[in-house]
Amino acid sequence: MKPALLAEFETPEALLSAIEALHARGYRKLDAFTPYPVHGLEKALRLPRSKLPWMVLPFALTGGGGCYSLQLYLNGIDYPINVGGRPPHSAPAFIPITFEMLVLSAALAGLILFLVLCRLPELHHPIFEVEGFDRASQDRFWLAIDERDAKLVRGHTEPELQGLGASRVAWTSNPPRPPSEATAGGGAP
Amino acid sequence: MTEPLILGKPSDRELSEQLLSVVWRPQSRLWSLAFGAAGAGTALFFYCVYVTFTTGIGTWGNNIPVGWAFGIINFVWWVGIGHAGTFISAILLLLEQPWRTSINRFAEGMTLFAVIQAAMFPVLHLGRPWFAYWLAPYPSTLQVWPQFRSALPWDAAAITTYFTVSLLFWYVGLIPDFASLRDRAPGRLRRVIYGIFALGWRGSTRQLAHYRLLYVLLAGLATPLVVSVHSIVSSDFAMGLTPGWHATIFPPFFVAGAIFSGFAMVLTLLLPVRRIFHLENVVTQRHIGALAKMILVTAWIVIGAYIIEFFAAWYSASEYESYQYFIARPTAPGAAVFWVQMVCNAVVPQLLWSRRVRESGIALWIISVLVNVGMWAERYVIIVLSLQREFLPARWSEFVPTWVDIGLFVGTIGFFSLLFLIFLRLFPFIPVAEVKELNHELRKGHG
Numbered sequence: 001m002k003p004a005l006l007a008e009f010e011t012p013e014a015l016l017s018a019i020e021a022l023h024a025r026g027y028r029k030l031d032a033f034t035p036y037p038v039h040g041l042e043k044a045l046r047l048p049r050s051k052l053p054w055m056v057l058p059f060a061l062t063g064g065g066g067c068y069s070l071q072l073y074l075n076g077i078d079y080p081i082n083v084g085g086r087p088p089h090s091a092p093a094f095i096p097i098t099f100e101m102l103v104l105s106a107a108l109a110g111l112i113l114f115l116v117l118c119r120l121p122e123l124h125h126p127i128f129e130v131e132g133f134d135r136a137s138q139d140r141f142w143l144a145i146d147e148r149d150a151k152l153v154r155g156h157t158e159p160e161l162q163g164l165g166a167s168r169v170a171w172t173s174n175p176p177r178p179p180s181e182a183t184a185g186g187g188a189p
Numbered sequence: 190m191t192e193p194l195i196l197g198k199p200s201d202r203e204l205s206e207q208l209l210s211v212v213w214r215p216q217s218r219l220w221s222l223a224f225g226a227a228g229a230g231t232a233l234f235f236y237c238v239y240v241t242f243t244t245g246i247g248t249w250g251n252n253i254p255v256g257w258a259f260g261i262i263n264f265v266w267w268v269g270i271g272h273a274g275t276f277i278s279a280i281l282l283l284l285e286q287p288w289r290t291s292i293n294r295f296a297e298g299m300t301l302f303a304v305i306q307a308a309m310f311p312v313l314h315l316g317r318p319w320f321a322y323w324l325a326p327y328p329s330t331l332q333v334w335p336q337f338r339s340a341l342p343w344d345a346a347a348i349t350t351y352f353t354v355s356l357l358f359w360y361v362g363l364i365p366d367f368a369s370l371r372d373r374a375p376g377r378l379r380r381v382i383y384g385i386f387a388l389g390w391r392g393s394t395r396q397l398a399h400y401r402l403l404y405v406l407l408a409g410l411a412t413p414l415v416v417s418v419h420s421i422v423s424s425d426f427a428m429g430l431t432p433g434w435h436a437t438i439f440p441p442f443f444v445a446g447a448i449f450s451g452f453a454m455v456l457t458l459l460l461p462v463r464r465i466f467h468l469e470n471v472v473t474q475r476h477i478g479a480l481a482k483m484i485l486v487t488a489w490i491v492i493g494a495y496i497i498e499f500f501a502a503w504y505s506a507s508e509y510e511s512y513q514y515f516i517a518r519p520t521a522p523g524a525a526v527f528w529v530q531m532v533c534n535a536v537v538p539q540l541l542w543s544r545r546v547r548e549s550g551i552a553l554w555i556i557s558v559l560v561n562v563g564m565w566a567e568r569y570v571i572i573v574l575s576l577q578r579e580f581l582p583a584r585w586s587e588f589v590p591t592w593v594d595i596g597l598f599v600g601t602i603g604f605f606s607l608l609f610l611i612f613l614r615l616f617p618f619i620p621v622a623e624v625k626e627l628n629h630e631l632r633k634g635h636g
Contacts, residue, residue, distance in 0.1 A: 012629065032394045035201065035369070036626035037401055041394050050402045074326055074334040083338050093338040096421055100346040103410050107354045110410075111361065114403040118396040121388035128391075134372035136392055137365070139201035139625075144393075 003147040005157060006130055007166035008140050012038040015141040018164040019044045022145070029146035033136040052117065056110045063105020068098040126172045192478070194287055194627065196470040201625050205369065208621045211466055213375055216614065219465065224610050230603010237596035238313065246316040248593040254584050255576040259594040260314035262568040263601060265422055266450070267307035268348070269443070269564065272415050273451020274300025275355060279411040288479050290627045291471045294620045295462070296455050297359040302608040303454070304352045306601040311344060313597070340424040347421040351414050358407045364390050364400070365622040419443045426571065432513040433575030436501060442494035446564060449487035453560035456480050458609065460554045471624055474548060481547045484560060488538035495535065509580055517578035518570060522587045526566045527574065533563025
């Protein structure tokens with residue numbers, strides 16, 4: 001995340017109404033940090049629905065299909081054994097492991113894709129240096145306006161946030177940018 | 190259903206304080222005592238494993254015709270206990286049952302540790318456990334592949350998947366609470382360790398959007414696993430011809446029994462923990478009552494399965510089946526176990542019809558322990574009593590467990606308790622973020 005202006009709110013309701021107000025005033029690059037999922041927050045931030053399940057689907061199908069083919073090849077083609085007269089391609093007997101491997105691939109792919117989508121693990125982040133931000137995991141609700149937001153004006157937005165009920169307003173310190181982001185643009189304040 | 194899920198009107202801060210502090214509160218004498226006992230049990234377990242490895246499977250009481258005994262009884266029993274954890278955390282999440290919230294992490298921990306105990310037995314009972322990897326399809330120089338038409342490789346796949354998905358589900362659920370601990374735990378060392386586990390979680394809404402879908406996705410994946418794992422375990426039996434095993438009722442019967450014993454184990458563990466950690470405000474009477482009612486419901490499913498089993502044996506007109514059910518089980522050697530099973534699984538749970546019993550902690554605890562005993566007896570009856578009275582009377586014999594058998598069984602209880610006690614000390618065993626969310630919803634709902 002780029003440098004951002006942060007504001008602390010005491011209740012989820014205050015956070016929600018501040019987001020609505022800011023959105024009405026034309027702010028677009030907003031994010032929120034809450035100790036637990038707050039109902040309606042995703043809608044207020046106009047976030048699209050996560051594509052995670054669709055991204056997991058091909059991995060699940062590959063895991064299941066690959067496992068079925070493997071069983072068919074090993075027990076049906078490469079080393080067929082006659083067990084009680086069952087055909088080499090004994091589909092019903094291959095289903096349980098196929099199903100298990102489908103679920104296993106889906107679960108593992110789900111976790112990895114989740115980490116990729118959330119850019120985790122990222123153990124250090126400049127936002128953790130903001131004073132009081134540690135309460136975002138306890139009982140405080142933080143709002144962030146990305147520094148690149150067209151409407152954000154230093155010295156002007158801070159009182160605006162306080163007017164909306166923020167108990168604390170702070171900037172994230174300008175971080176030394178990691179090399180991967182150095183070319184991605186976005187000016188320093 | 191008018192009783193509250195969270196007592197009082199705690200603020201987010203109070204909930205954080207109360208539920209996270211279980212991790213850094215100094216340990217009590219009681220805990221050290223329990224830890225010592227569990228450690229002794231664990232030592233016993235590993236000693237018996239050592240004996241099995243070095244001397245051989247002959248140290249067990251297994252012998253023809255009873256080629257499967259304690260090893261598989263313990264395996265099926267432990268795997269069954271795990272099921273209620275997944276049931277509470279996954280199925281009740283999908284059904285949007287708010288009463289799962291305070292107890293799901295607890296139940297998931299129980300699942301993980303029970304599955305660890307279970308998974309060791311199939312490996313140990315191989316006789317040559319160091320060849321367990323032969324179950325995996327790897328290109329060996331022996332040029333022999335595993336036989337996927339057998340139910341035993343199914344078991345390996347089912348247990349591995351069940352354990353892995355349960356672990357992921359548990360860990361993903363813990364991430365926000367790890368972040369909470371990173372920000373609150375006393376001492377830099379703890380903060381760093383919990384911070385590493387939290388992966389840098391910030392609770393941003395963009396992250397939460399993915400997080401919530403992942404959580405529901407994992408729940409959706411874990412749900413069919415509950416059914417499939419025990420159905421596959423039961424197929425190990427049902428695919429054989431032994432009278433007492435060869436029954437189509439087995440998959441649903443096993444699943445019901447598993448959830449039955451699992452809920453009993455949740456209560457066995459939850460009641461003392463709730464008392465010791467003073468969690469009456471978040472684990473309320475309503476949670477306990479709901480668990481008790483689930484035990485009653487699953488008890489009746491199990492009773493239904495017993496009736497069908499006996500009916501099918503009679504209706505099949507097979508001499509061997511009839512003998513197995515109507516003569517061998519009630520009267521043959523080991524018949525006492527059959528009667529223990531019937532009393533503990535069919536009669537004792539009926540006490541739960543009474544509201545007074547459901548509200549009495551001690552009575553509930555005793556019932557839940559008896560249900561676990563009954564379910565262990567059920568597995569004993571299915572495995573041992575069936576095998577010792579197979580088709581040929583000339584081959585009938587009796588099974589007597591050795592001290593290694595008993596040591597392994599008692600030892601797993603110790604090992605399970607040890608893992609559970611460590612879990613209680615290191616992790617917030619009540620999902621803090623989820624309880625706060627529920628608390629917020631309830632406050633909003635009641636104005």
